[in-house]
Amino acid sequence: MSAEADTVSATAEAEARAVRDAAARARASQARRLMLAPWLCTIGFFLLWEVFCRVFGVSSYVLPAPSDILDATIAYWWPLLFHSFHTLWMTTAGFILAIVFGLVLGLALGASRFVHAGLYPLLVGFNAIPKVAVVPILVIWFGVGWLPAVLTAFMISFFPIVVNVATGLATIEPEVEDVLRALGARKLDIMLKVGVPRSLPYFFGSLKVAITLAYVGSVIAEYNASRNGIGNLMARASADFNVPLLFAALIALAVLGIMIYAVMAWLERRMTAWAQRSQFAA
């Protein structure tokens, strides 16, 4: 009787273990599938593209197949790499300018209602101007070269930084402010102790957007007013009707874009762990 009960409980235990193991395996395989998903989708996308081009016999002057693009990438690997680095460099320079300027202006806007009221409409207006339209002016001022690219990258990317930093500062919970003011805190104390740390997640969040915009800005300027950079390479490739190279440049842009975005996303996670864990309302 008791031996029977033992075997019963032993089987039950084994079954429970099997179920647990299966669940763990399922979780692990789901995690693996999640890791693989972006790769599978990307490869699938290019495969479909290739098949489409081959089946319909699309001319490589219209839409080159990925294999043509790959050939072009290999043939032009050095110019692609060189100009990518140039673009990256322009983007970074403009982006750093945007960070400095955006932080200063954002802090000023967030700290003073007067500055906010005065400058905000101006900023919105400036932001609404398509930056392509500004490039010719920059060329008139500075000539063709690296400066228009850096400045365009800067102009297009500082706005989100300003807005986010200012928002972080301006949305301090009134109760926190009351607690501190009842202790005799000055405005600067409140800014430094609460405002600035609070706006950091907004700031780092805005960097992802800003770097992508800066990148767009430098490519636009290079396309129109530079002798270097991916934008310029594309301008020349399109003048030569070298469509595969054009596409290779586009893909280089995309890869570079993903990389700089990933760097910013990583930075954001590193710097503002508390905001993500406390489900800070961003």
Next chain:
Amino acid sequence: MAKGKVSRLNAFVALKDVTHAYGSGDGFPAVEHLSLSIAEGEFAAVVGPSGCGKSTLMKLATGLQFPRAGTILVGGAPVTQPVRIAGMAFQNPTLLPWRTTLENLLLPLEIVEPHRSRLKRERGSYVAKAERLLAQVGLKGQGGKYPWELSGGMQQRASLCRALIHEPQLLLLDEPFGALDAFTREELWCVIRDLHAERRMTVVLVTHDLREATFLADRIFCMSARPGRIVAERVVDFPRPRDLEVTYTKAFIDIVHELRGHIADARKTA
């Protein structure tokens, strides 16, 4: 109704005929002809219908808002700027999520003199003090945790500590236990009771819980509906230290009933 009179001489917080309206124009006032006085070391509670101006009263007493009319004295001096001696805690713990609990506690010390200039040099002794305070409210050894790693009740305890760390002469509590469960609330009543017994600071507690007011306070002010003013003042003279058992006595329940009557009247006339 027992109507205790505090002599104006030793009143620590005194509002005389205070009227206040928010906004710039002459909007409908939040409080009107509000007068009350609280003695030094006294535990006062303020009860009243929602929106009657209790939080406004707190802001006026701390100089975060200035009245349209009337005078406000704290510690014998007219309030012309934020008072600098008040510790405040709200229903919402408002701890800063990027600071650990201990760092949150030290925040007032980074602002209030003389601690502000001493904090760097004597950090060790200040940290020890903060840890003692945490232990007193039942958060022993939790100082290293971030606020979001604490439960709501624990956060509220920490917020209470933050209000007390600089040993304020005036402690203002605006519905500090409103969001807690009944057991935690009663536990924190005892924490506050003991802290008050130990330090003898002046406390103003805003609450909706009449049992809480009766258990903790020496004097309870009932406010009318907006625009708020004091419609009744009740002295609670149960001997201290009070045990939670007192809340089940007839005398206690009678006071709660009486207060309930005042609030009901105030709501009706609204």
